[in-house]
Amino acid sequence: MFAAQAAGGSALSFPILTTLVLVPALGGILTILTSNRRPESTKFVALVASTVTAGLSIWLLSSFETADAGFQFVSQHPWIRDWGIGWHVGVDGISLFLVVLTGLLFPLVIAGIDPHHDHKRYLGWMLVLEAGVMGSFISLDLFLFFLFFEIVLVPMYFLIGGWGYDQRVYAATKFFLYTMFGSAFMLVGIVATAVLAKNSLGYVTFDLVQLAEGAEFAASSGRWLFMAFAIAFAVKVPLFPLHTWLPDAHTQAPTGGSVILAGVLLKLGTYGFLRFGLYLFPEASVWVRPLFLTLAVIGILWGAIAATMQKDLKRLVAYSSVAHLGFIVLGTFAFTSQALTGSVMQMVNHGISTGALFLLVGMIYERRQTREISQLTGLQAVAPIFAAAFMVVMLSSIGVPGLNGFVGEFLILIGSFGNARWWVVIGATGVILAALYLLWAYQRVFHGEPDEDNKSFAELRPREGILLLSFIAPIILMGVFPKPMLERIEPSVKALVAHVETNVGRGFEFEKKDIAPVVHSGTNPSETENKDDEGHGG
């Protein structure tokens, strides 16, 4: 398939990114091929594949050059020459933590959450899903990205449809069709981008870096192209008013599916905006800025208000996702390095905390066979440790200082305040509403006296505790000491902001000192990025 030849990396001569996709993909195939009579071998294969991937992603994190803004661990091979399509992968500060999050989340879900039936197929789809998500985050070729973006649908569709709850088929189909609807525009957009770029580049290529750095689009066509991409990402995020698939998909998905969906899948949309929206069409993304800021704010409020009114705990968490992702989009379209750094961090934060919330809701359902808030009461009295875990995760989701959610949300708000003031003012009420709906839900579910049904609610089991701990530890760690993460995200984000600013010809940074040297020294930041790429390109 994609010959994994030696490729250049900043510190590694080993094509680690290619391996990150191949290991789960092959693991998935192997899982399907294991014998039906030995279920433990199936799980073993799946665990090994996902753990190896996790190990590789940790290795990736440790070998990442902190101060380097460009793409690292790049590996590039031609694939379909006739169409100018190549296997071009790499990570920078924006994608690094999403890759690591993906790598770490999957083994936890595979090890910790029991699908109850058809383990073999479930695990096979999980690993295929992991390969798809990994591929999407590392692709630096438009065609390749589309391919992974689209292929992700298939395993997720089967996971929701095969292992979900009562309305699973409806939810899975809705999920599939909504996302495919967006992709329909994106595919035409991708092809049109490559074709139109031929005018300025002289050749047809789908390579993201070449297109972003070399191609020039007429303002109007750039805007059309951006919109074609944006529809796909807006569905995936999901942005109001394209969000209606999300509550259904989340509620009906099996716990593992929900965790993955919230954890990494939604990030494909917000990541797509950064990587393929802002980077590729800076002019157009500035042009649509008011629209997307407005949609983001509507999403924040809509998600929060809808969450407040939910009777189903899982649906509540799902709507809270809509609100949280609104914040991420708000930060994205602020175009300041602070807000963008906050957005990237918030993507990871949301992945961890909402993933953990879904996990907890799943545990409640396992015990009580219901997720109705009105059916649950007084759980704190019978399961105090469980309640404490829920509390920590919930506070992280609300964005309480000291936990991870605060850092990201704060950076977004402060970074956007300078140039998107009124949107921020309205959007910030979402923070308060988040406290409202989550605390109110907590109060109804955990406080009070447990009734007959809830008396026998089982306390957290050790296995579940370990699983939750692996979510709670980073929640606290990232909240108290976010610096290692921020300093890896920031260079790439700054380069992206500078790329937008030089292409648009105006500054967005609230504090001008960040970009002042760049502007005065007269160097083109995109050149710096280019140079880096060449340094690592294989």
Next chain:
Amino acid sequence: MFAAETLTGPSIPWFTLSPLLALLIGACVLMLGGSLLPQWPRGLYGIVTALSAATSIVLCFFLWDNLSDGRPETIIGDALAFDHFAVLGTISICVAVLLASLTTSDYLVREGEDGPELFVLYLSAAIGGIVMVAAQDLIVLFLGLETLSLALYVLAASNRRREESQEAGLKYFILGGFSSAFFLYGIALIYGATKHTNLGRIMETLSSQQAFPRNDVLLLAGVGLLLVGLAFKVAAVPFQVWTPDVYQGAPTPVTSFMASAGKTAAFAALLRVSVTALESRVDDWRPVVWVLAVLSLVVGSVLAVTQTNVKRMLAYSSISHAGFILLGVEAASHTGSASAADGIASAMTYLLLYTVLVIGTFTIVGLVAGRGDSASNLTDFRGLGRRRPALALALTVFLLAQAGMPLTSGFVAKFGVIRAAVETSSYAIAIIAMLASVIGAFLYLRIMVSAWMEDAEGQDAAPPVPFLSGLAVTAAVAFTLVVGIVPGWLLDATRQVITLAGR
């Protein structure tokens, strides 16, 4: 009698015709051997057919090689064209014969009707189709069309025990007869306008502007009627009404052959006639193709969703696929643009890939439908994932490919035509096509839901998978995935079909 020596016939390049001859020999062997010898061993008829198709494919590869050294040319007194386009079309049709004969063999054994007749009809239909693909003259094209169609009428009605099959055959025959009449009338009018039936001559006549009036009613009416005839054969909306009934009623392997070989032949003919003979009149026929494409895409996808019979669903989906291929034809009509050739290449690639896909899909449908070919409702697919996981997985691959999911050949096909459309700045139609494919995806999802996510009540019997059908399905799945993952070689090859003979 006239002096024979004054009539010098055109020289006949026998080797160039060898794929046709291989099929013809196969047909003769089957017909003679089948009637003179006692009943052959089980499945042998099918194997002989498959072998002659395979021989034909191998010969095509040689011809392809020869062509790469030489130039495209017209043969037998300009009656047939010999170019990569024709060879690729021939390969597609022979692949259809090869796969369909394998599955038909099992079908006939299952129905207890093993005999040579269907196979002879396949081979003669294929000969007709290949003549259509290569026809450089409208009369030759008509001969090919009739050879193909007559064989298909009989094939559709070949299941004597099922009323639906008879009905399908009769319907197809009557409507097909109409369309042939339109087609022939179109030829007559074009001949009246240009004094030629040869595509090359017509092109020359039409492109000499001063000699030929721009808006010749005779010519335009002729082109219109010609398009009606061909649009009927490719099942483009609004000439699609026969498709669902015929596809549903015909024996499933026959349906698969009709959907693949029939479509390939008609599309190749449409492409060749429109981009050679009518090259200077693109502005006249492009809007027609545009409308046909949009209608086929939308109507095909939307109506597919409301069906409950899988064969009917796939019939509508084949209409929607025809819309996609018409996208390539539309792109090919932008002769001013350098990318027009991509339209031809992408449409032909689509046909080859779709041939394999559709036969694979219908084969599985036929296997599930079981004895009497009757159980092809959506509900009959329930629990297939549990009863026959491998078969359900293969079906899933085919359906995802038809929906255009990446890493399958269906995506390569779709991407090709979308790319051709975008390159010629036909953005609107490209977006309509993609949206139609989203609607279409719902249909494939419904079948997958039935197979994987719904449980059968009291249906525990796993449909038997005979060897030859299994072989055909495996080969089709392998092809679908291989082309999906490494499409480079195929695209390199199909790039060459853009030079048509005599243009």
